[in-house]
Amino acid sequence: MIDFHYTRAADIADAVRQISADPSAKFIAGGTNLIDLMKDDVERPARLIDISRLPLRGIEETAGGGLRIGALVANSDLAYHPSIEQRYPLLASAILAGASAQLRNMASTGGNLLQRTRCAYFYDTATPCNKRQPGSGCSAIGGLNRIHAILGASEACIATHPSDMCVALAALDATIHVMGPAGTHAIAFSDFHRLPEGTPQRDTNLERNEIITAVELPSQGFAANYSYLKIRDRLSYAFALVSVAAALEIEGDTIKGARLALGGVAHKPWRDLSAEALLCGQNAEPSTFTRAANAVLRNAKGFEHNAFKIDLARNAVVRALTQAASGTPQSQSSKKIA
Ligand SMILES: Cc1cc2nc3c(=O)[nH]c(=O)nc-3n(C[C@H](O)[C@H](O)[C@H](O)COP(=O)(O)OP(=O)(O)OC[C@H]3O[C@@H](n4cnc5c(N)ncnc54)[C@H](O)[C@@H]3O)c2cc1C
Numbered sequence: 498m499i500d501f502h503y504t505r506a507a508d509i510a511d512a513v514r515q516i517s518a519d520p521s522a523k524f525i526a527g528g529t530n531l532i533d534l535m536k537d538d539v540e541r542p543a544r545l546i547d548i549s550r551l552p553l554r555g556i557e558e559t560a561g562g563g564l565r566i567g568a569l570v571a572n573s574d575l576a577y578h579p580s581i582e583q584r585y586p587l588l589a590s591a592i593l594a595g596a597s598a599q600l601r602n603m604a605s606t607g608g609n610l611l612q613r614t615r616c617a618y619f620y621d622t623a624t625p626c627n628k629r630q631p632g633s634g635c636s637a638i639g640g641l642n643r644i645h646a647i648l649g650a651s652e653a654c655i656a657t658h659p660s661d662m663c664v665a666l667a668a669l670d671a672t673i674h675v676m677g678p679a680g681t682h683a684i685a686f687s688d689f690h691r692l693p694e695g696t697p698q699r700d701t702n703l704e705r706n707e708i709i710t711a712v713e714l715p716s717q718g719f720a721a722n723y724s725y726l727k728i729r730d731r732l733s734y735a736f737a738l739v740s741v742a743a744a745l746e747i748e749g750d751t752i753k754g755a756r757l758a759l760g761g762v763a764h765k766p767w768r769d770l771s772a773e774a775l776l777c778g779q780n781a782e783p784s785t786f787t788r789a790a791n792a793v794l795r796n797a798k799g800f801e802h803n804a805f806k807i808d809l810a811r812n813a814v815v816r817a818l819t820q821a822a823s824g825t826p827q828s829q830s831s832k833k834i835a
């Protein structure tokens with residue numbers, strides 16, 4: 498473990514001032530990802546700026562009928578908040594599918610957005626990795642790539658984004674609010690995370706001296722017809738091989754609105770607008786769901802150990818849409834642990 502300075506941010510503006518003044522500094526919120534990365538020598542910040550006491554733990558109604566979630570709201574507090582359980586159960590379900598109760602009590606909303614890939618080579622400093630050390634190569638392409646991307650990968654990196662929460666936020670069309678030296682601005686969720694292309698070292702379009710202040714949900718929560726389906730090697734405490742957030746608005750037998758996002762398949766939560774368009778106006782039936790699944794996976798490409806994920810993802814999309822249409826989402830039975 499490296500030596501580092503520790504400071505506390507007095508307020509949001511002070512947090513931005515401190516991080517702007519020191520290019521080697523990093524914010525720390527719950528610390529559940531950053532501390533692991535520091536112990537493994539992957540991240541080497543010379544200064545940690547503790548933002549965990551900033552007043553960013555509120556969940557408030559917005560004028561547009563949505564919700565504004567403070568960046569420091571713990572994952573467990575978010576999942577069990579009455580407004581989230583009742584109006585955005587897709588989000589509650591996705592969060593409760595992730596990590597463990599203890600981790601969710603520590604993990605923050607902002608930190609979850611910025612958690613880094615679980616590619617084993619990224620954590621192993623003895624191996625080349627373009628994300629950790631740009632230009633060094635990608636060990637996963639010719640190595641063990643069972644958990645890696647099947648969509649949107651590049652010759653530089655085939656890592657996946659590991660978050661469950663973010664897959665639901667992609668489907669719900671959330672907005673990220675940030676503050677930097679030039680003031681505040683908003684980033685559409687689809688523009689927040691990046692595909693690897695030639696710069697896999699950059700996971701998101703957040704600038705290093707900006708702080709996430711909130712995540713905003715629009716009013717539509719798809720509470721009647723949704724499903725978060727997570728397929729993984731163990732039933733709990735494992736990252737997704739493939740996950741699907743499906744949300745439908747149904748009148749009679751007809752789909753009036755559809756959202757579809759996948760996790761565990763790409764460098765960012767993978768939302769496919771063309772597949773959503775294929776669902777709209779159609780009967781909620783297996784042939785419709787299969788057409789949408791084929792559309793999502795049309796450009797999928799497997800590597801030596803992960804080609805199975807293409808069929809897995811196709812089947813998971815059909816199953817999640819079927820569950821969403823029938824109003825029987827995969828249930829998460831985790832109880833809150835204080
Ligand atoms: C064993 C284990 C299993 C897990 N399983 C899952 C799982 O199945 N699914 C899943 O989705 N997640 C899983 N996680 C990941 C967990 O959800 C994340 O570690 C957590 O959400 C990160 O939040 P944090 O507040 O602890 O972030 P931190 O570790 O404090 O920070 C992470 C990064 O975000 C930055 N940061 C934090 N807050 C802000 C902010 N407001 N503005 C700007 N930058 C910020 C930090 O500088 C750092 O770079 C697992 C983690 C562990 C350790």
Ligand code: SF4
Nearest residue numbers: 616626635654655656
């Ligand atoms: S997939 Fe990405 S994170 Fe993994 S070794 Fe290759 S460059 Fe590094």
